[in-house]
Each structure stands twice: as structure tokens, then as C-alpha cells.
Amino acid sequence: MTQGKASTGDVDDALWSAIGDPTRRRIVDLLLAGDGGTATSLSEQLPVSRQGVAKHLGVLDRAGLVQATSAGRERRYDVDRAQLAKAAAQLESVGAAWDARLHRIKGIAEALQQARNRSKTEHQRSQQNRPEQNRSEQKDQGST
Numbered sequence: 001m002t003q004g005k006a007s008t009g010d011v012d013d014a015l016w017s018a019i020g021d022p023t024r025r026r027i028v029d030l031l032l033a034g035d036g037g038t039a040t041s042l043s044e045q046l047p048v049s050r051q052g053v054a055k056h057l058g059v060l061d062r063a064g065l066v067q068a069t070s071a072g073r074e075r076r077y078d079v080d081r082a083q084l085a086k087a088a089a090q091l092e093s094v095g096a097a098w099d100a101r102l103h104r105i106k107g108i109a110e111a112l113q114q115a116r117n118r119s120k121t122e123h124q125r126s127q128q129n130r131p132e133q134n135r136s137e138q139k140d141q142g143s144t
Contacts, residue, residue: 018063
């Protein structure tokens, strides 16, 4: 199993690669709902051949999301709930990190907007004061 590091802490790339596929997520859902299953039983519930399901189960197995046990001529798969909990914790951690990033970006955007508003207000005030200054300057020039 390959693990990669991200700024949000330890993120298992193989785990997220396995979960990233919609068919594999559906397989995990089916295994959870049906308390396990075989490639044959899962293929009956999916628009994927038994061989296709077996390949997806292999990816999930290598990522540690499922565990296989022999059941006659087939292998029965069950979700490794500890690994699934690890995936959920990683997702929560990544989500919290992105929430923090977005909060910082929002603060920067609001500060920029406030600065623009202040600049615009100051410019408008200076434009309003300018006619008075011009009249005052004209009076001063006229009296000399």
C-alpha cells in the first residue's frame, strides 16, 4: 500500500484512489448493506461483469478496504470497518483544512473589498471638495 503525505496530514493515496472510483464506492455500499458478498453476488447487482467486479475488489483489497475469505470456490469480501473509519477521518481532516483555507481566502477578499470601498469613498470626497477649492482659489486670484 502506498502512502502519500499532504499538507493536511497523512493521506493514504492508495485508499483515496480506490474510493475515488464510483463503481468501487458502490461495491463498498453493497458490501456494507448486504453484510459482505462475492464477486458473483455483487455482479448481479451492478452493470459490471463478474470479472470486472473481481478486479475492483482486488483494488479495494490492496487498499485495505475489504478483506477476503475463502467461501468454497469463491472468495467472500467484507468491508474492513477500521480502514473505512480511517478514510472517513482523513476526509474530515482534509475538509477541515479546506474550510480553514477558504476562511482565510474570504478574510483576504473582504479586506480587499473594504480597502477598495475606502479608496472609492476617499476619491468621491476629494471630488466633492474640489469645486469648493476651485471657487476658493478663483476668489483668491480675483482679489489680487
